[in-house]
Amino acid sequence: MSNPSNHPIVPPLKDCVHRAQELLRACVHCGFCNATCPTYILTGDEREGPRGRLYLMKDLLAGTTPGADLEPLSHCLSCRSCETTCPAGVHYSEILDTVREHTEGERSRTERALDRLSIAALSARRPLAAIMGGVRRLRPFIPQALKQRVLGSTEGLEWPVARHARRVGLLVGCVQPALRPDLDIKAALVLDRLGISAQRVGPGCCGALPFHLHAHDEGRSTALATLAWAKTGDWEGFTSTASGCTAFLKDYPRLFQDTKAAGGAQAFAATVTDIAAWIDPAHLPRLSERQRHRIAWHAPCSLQHALKEAGRVEIILRALGHTLVPVADSALCCGSAGPYSLRHPRWATALGRRKWQSLTGADPEMVVTANIGCQQHLAHHGDRPIHHWLDLVYDALTNPDKADRG
Ligand code: SF4
Ligand code: SF4
Incomplete structure (x- = not known):
């Protein structure tokens, strides 16, 4: 499907560009978002943080920088941590999606071929x-x-x-x-x-x-x-x-x-x-002392920054009787980010290592998360188990004796 402006389900790109330019005006360039951006924290490079990317996207939408380096946009995890931090409510991800669509023709053939291959596989x-x-x-x-x-x-x-x-x-x-x-x-x-x-x-x-x-x-x-x-x-x-x-x-x-x-x-x-x-926590069984665990909870970015539903799973795990240990920098992405770990393995690995250190800092018996991508990405650290939280709820409801997953 191409992007003709009269297609019934494809918003006209010029309208999206106009809207993205409107959204960009909300940014007051304070830089607070850099503090919670994983790629900025990794590199310390302004271009690899949300504020730098917003400047770049502004120029790209205005068409004032033909041939600009698009790498910093490609390195973005779309984790939306910057949106959670931003005091001005900048809709970063919507701007990024529009810019990516707008600059599609400027990407190399190799990059496009890799994307096609990833989608097919x-x-x-x-x-x-x-x-x-x-x-x-x-x-x-x-x-x-x-x-x-x-x-x-x-x-x-x-x-x-x-x-x-x-x-x-x-x-x-x-x-x-x-x-x-x-x-x-x-x-x-x-x-x-x-x-x-x-x-x-x-x-x-x-x-x-x-x-x-x-x-x-x-x-x-x-x-x-x-x-x-x-x-x-x-x-x-x-x-x-x-x-x-x-x-x-x-x-x-x-x-x-x-x-x-x-x-x-x-x-x-x-x-x-x-x-x-x-899932109503009030209807869950309370596990026996032996079946309870010390858990490090990893809230995927999609849950805490996109859906803004952080907190629910923690209540469920505590209702079962588990203890949640403190996790430093819990807002930071683990580097999985869908196909990101395939496209940028070096960055994804560095972020995964950092996340694993944070998750295991308080020596939990296991790590628990809510997204298969995060689970797979973090699993190779291997020094303790990592589960989907639904595994624990399933065990508690159907076979509490098996709930001893430690
Ligand atoms: S996106 Fe928000 S936090 Fe980041 S520089 Fe702009 S206003 Fe500040
Ligand atoms: S979406 Fe994530 S990686 Fe991208 S700029 Fe925002 S905080 Fe940084």
Whole structure:
């Protein structure tokens, strides 16, 4: 799909540029955001922080710097930590998305080819699932250090029959079902115990993968397919077990501003919440002393900065009886950031190492997170287990004896 200004679902680029220029005016150049920007902290380079990037984006939108170096924009993790910090409420990520679309023609052929390759490889759900299934069968022979990256056996797990009046649509996703095919089933079983039937919805990818790899219109088409799915049943709301996907669903209105899909996207997004919002901590069991753990909680950026739903999972983990240890610099990205770790492995590794030090500083028994990307990215440190928080809730509800995961 090209970007003709009269396409019914593609907002005219000139309108987006105009809006981004308006949004840029909110920035007062105070630089507070630099203090919580992972790439600025890594490099100490103003160009690699949000304020420097905003200056660059202003010039790019004005067209005053043809041939400008776009590398600092490519290094941005889209973690949105700067948005949380900014006292002026600058919508950094919306400006960045527009600039990336606006400057698409200036990127090299190699970069574009790499993006296409990443999209093709990561969105090929069936082949990816088949490969991971094969690797999973070899798990007993895999070195201990790599075992945490090969998870997700569905043995003994079955999706529960929809028997409750309350129903939630659980987005299928693309990469997660291959890496953790058990997680959605466990989520459905947890919700079933709490009186809510979860049903699989959507065409697969939510659109985040192509959109964040510069295939903006492909991302919109995929989002449109999800919106069409959302109308085929009677669901109270929508969620997913990967906070990165949930955050993108919540952002659909931005993708379709001033188009005929805008109303539908807004109505849909209003029903999207993080999956923790569906779990009432008051209905969870309190684990015995032996089953409780000292946990370092890693809130993915998509949860704390994009969805702004930090705090819910912590309440759930404490309701089970676990203790959460303090984590320094908890607002900082771990470096996973979707396909970022593939495109910028050196930066991603440096950020992952730094994050692991923060997470393990108070010597927790385990690390717990909410996004498969973060879980996989941090898993290779291997000196202690890392789980999705839903694993712990599932164990507590179905088999507390197994809850002893330490
Ligand atoms: S984005 Fe916000 S925090 Fe950063 S320089 Fe601009 S006004 Fe200050
Ligand atoms: S989105 Fe993250 S990496 Fe990008 S400028 Fe903001 S804080 Fe820095």
